[in-house]
Amino acid sequence: MAMKNLAGKTVEVNDEGFLANPNDWTEDMAPELAKEEGINTLTEQHLKVIRFMRQDYKEKGQIPTIRRIKNASGVGVQDLYALFPEGPAKKAAKIAGLGKPVGCV
Amino acid sequence: MKKLVILGAGTAGTIMLNKLSAALDKKEWQITIVDQNETHYYQPGFLFIPFGIYTRDDVIKPRRDFFPSGTEVIISPIELILPAENKVKLANGKVLNYDYLIIATGTQIRPEELDGLTGDGWRQNIFDFYTVDGAVALSNFLKYWKGGKMVLNIVEMPIKCPVAPLEFVFLADWWFTEQGIRDKVEIEYVTPLPGAFTKPIASKFLGQFLEKKNINLTTDFSTGKVDSGNNKIVSWDGKEISYDLLVTIPTNMGSDLIARSGMGDDLNYVPTDPKTLQSKNYENVFVIGDAVDLPTSKAGSVAHFEAEILFENFLRKIEGRKLEPKFDGHANCFIESGFGKGILIDFNYDVEPLPGKFPLPGIGPFSLLQETRMNHWGKMTFRSVYWNLLLKGAELPVESQMNMAGKMRMQQ
Numbered sequence: 314m315a316m317k318n319l320a321g322k323t324v325e326v327n328d329e330g331f332l333a334n335p336n337d338w339t340e341d342m343a344p345e346l347a348k349e350e351g352i353n354t355l356t357e358q359h360l361k362v363i364r365f366m367r368q369d370y371k372e373k374g375q376i377p378t379i380r381r382i383k384n385a386s387g388v389g390v391q392d393l394y395a396l397f398p399e400g401p402a403k404k405a406a407k408i409a410g411l412g413k414p415v416g417c418v
Numbered sequence: 419m420k421k422l423v424i425l426g427a428g429t430a431g432t433i434m435l436n437k438l439s440a441a442l443d444k445k446e447w448q449i450t451i452v453d454q455n456e457t458h459y460y461q462p463g464f465l466f467i468p469f470g471i472y473t474r475d476d477v478i479k480p481r482r483d484f485f486p487s488g489t490e491v492i493i494s495p496i497e498l499i500l501p502a503e504n505k506v507k508l509a510n511g512k513v514l515n516y517d518y519l520i521i522a523t524g525t526q527i528r529p530e531e532l533d534g535l536t537g538d539g540w541r542q543n544i545f546d547f548y549t550v551d552g553a554v555a556l557s558n559f560l561k562y563w564k565g566g567k568m569v570l571n572i573v574e575m576p577i578k579c580p581v582a583p584l585e586f587v588f589l590a591d592w593w594f595t596e597q598g599i600r601d602k603v604e605i606e607y608v609t610p611l612p613g614a615f616t617k618p619i620a621s622k623f624l625g626q627f628l629e630k631k632n633i634n635l636t637t638d639f640s641t642g643k644v645d646s647g648n649n650k651i652v653s654w655d656g657k658e659i660s661y662d663l664l665v666t667i668p669t670n671m672g673s674d675l676i677a678r679s680g681m682g683d684d685l686n687y688v689p690t691d692p693k694t695l696q697s698k699n700y701e702n703v704f705v706i707g708d709a710v711d712l713p714t715s716k717a718g719s720v721a722h723f724e725a726e727i728l729f730e731n732f733l734r735k736i737e738g739r740k741l742e743p744k745f746d747g748h749a750n751c752f753i754e755s756g757f758g759k760g761i762l763i764d765f766n767y768d769v770e771p772l773p774g775k776f777p778l779p780g781i782g783p784f785s786l787l788q789e790t791r792m793n794h795w796g797k798m799t800f801r802s803v804y805w806n807l808l809l810k811g812a813e814l815p816v817e818s819q820m821n822m823a824g825k826m827r828m829q830q
């Protein structure tokens with residue numbers, strides 16, 4: 314695994330740049346991670362989603378799906394795609410310092 | 419008397435009933451099974467109905483044909499599970515008490531989850547084949563179709579039998595060729611996944627098949643709505659795909675019963691221990707088949723493998739022993755590929771589908787991730803295996819845990 318410098322801390326990341334350990338994450342890393350995903354400014358709405366995902370992950374031990382985010386955070390799917398274009402589940406999870414969501418089988 | 423209640427008499431519930439009924443002492447145990455209707459559907463057969471290979475009659479039998487004597491059978495929708503009180507409420511007003519509960523209520527399609535899907539085009543030029551009615555309606559449509567653009571769209575993952583949509587387009591390619599109109603039909607496969615299938619090696623292999631059969635593949639398409647006035651599907655990020663015929667795989671969700679009972683996740687799947695199949699929240703509740711929230715395929719073959727493990731664990735549980743964490747996510751799927759051929763994949767939680775041979779004592783090896791006539795034969799024989807052996811809980815010559823014998827590890 315590679316190491317990377319984020320917000321002045323050195324953290325371990327996997328080959329797709331997801332944090333290896335969610336506990337290494339602090340909110341000040343989010344803007345840098347967002348830039349990697351092509352999101353230049355994080356708005357309050359972005360942060361609402363990211364904070365929800367962190368909280369839900371802490372409670373449930375699972376990275377929330379789009380459907381989960383929609384049902385439990387109140388941010389609609391259309392808005393999620395506008396905030397995190399192309400792949401909201403994956404992008405938001407990366408910015409929130411969570412692992413890559415498990416694919417489907 | 420100790421009481422076991424099984425909810426759902428589909429593939430998984432029926433197998434568990436037969437296995438446990440044979441093993442539990444009738445003087446000590448009362449077993450009750452509940453389902454909302456009398457008819458058992460052989461769902462894998464739905465795939466063949468649109469092409470006139472099977473009819474409705476080929477895929478249905480009375481559920482009661484598969485229940486052992488001495489079972490209390492109740493036909494009624496289930497209203498609510500009260501897991502803290504060990505009670506189940508039925509829509510017919512009856513309340514069942516249980517010592518142990520097995521949840522096997524499966525998963526169903528939810529076309530109403532997608533904006534516009536059940537609008538004007540529904541069953542006009544938009545069809546599903548995950549229900550018998552949908553499959554029959556599609557069959558009637560295809561009989562008279564003169565060609566155009568057929569789009570197969572998976573709305574959202576996970577879906578049960580994730581290979582069925584691929585099989586559908588493979589068979590469609592064959593069928594339109596037989597009808598002499600293949601040159602008038604454009605086929606497009608539209609999926610939210612990054613490739614043709616869920617796991618990388620199989621995805622690449624099956625992607626090549628689509629190409630060979632001249633089926634266009636569109637990946638990473640998360641469907642947001644259907645505009646049936648203009649015959650278009652639209653993704654959440656505004657991409658549009660037009661169709662003349664839309665074959666949809668709608669959102670799949672577990673029973674609303676699970677949501678009403680506060681026992682499910684956002685898709686009404688029940689949190690389940692991945693290795694023992696015990697409910698994560700209630701120690702006298704077990705979950706099997708499509709109703710679980712586990713990262714393996716929702717398939718009849720998986721329900722069968724789970725049943726072997728759950729059977730052992732159930733007996734351990736009632737004898738006060740520790741459960742064996744033995745379920746490995748094993749799945750085994752024949753993929754019908756058209757023109758009398760098929761492909762077989764075998765995998766589990768950790769090992770993705772690999773090429774090689776799949777040994778089957780007495781019958782001979784099947785080829786894995788390779789197209790053969792033998793695999794097609796396996797697929798078509800499955801119906802009689804299902805009715806005559808699988809549902810009755812018979813031992814099949816296939817191990818419940820995945821075996822690496824015959825499989826080839828590849829350098830990626």
Ligand SMILES: Cc1cc2nc3c(=O)[nH]c(=O)nc-3n(C[C@H](O)[C@H](O)[C@H](O)COP(=O)(O)OP(=O)(O)OC[C@H]3O[C@@H](n4cnc5c(N)ncnc54)[C@H](O)[C@@H]3O)c2cc1C
Nearest residue numbers: 426428429430454461462496523524579707708717718719
């Ligand atoms: C088109 C298609 C093709 C398929 N092909 C294959 C294949 O090739 N190979 C394979 O292995 N699998 C295949 N499958 C998947 C397979 O059919 C399912 O995985 C399997 O049937 C799951 O069994 P189950 O018992 O969990 O659910 P089901 O068999 O669906 O049973 C669930 C039961 O619960 C009952 N129920 C639900 N809610 C309630 C309620 N509230 N009250 C009362 N009753 C209720 C339902 O009536 C139903 O009888 C296919 C499925 C489809 C749709």
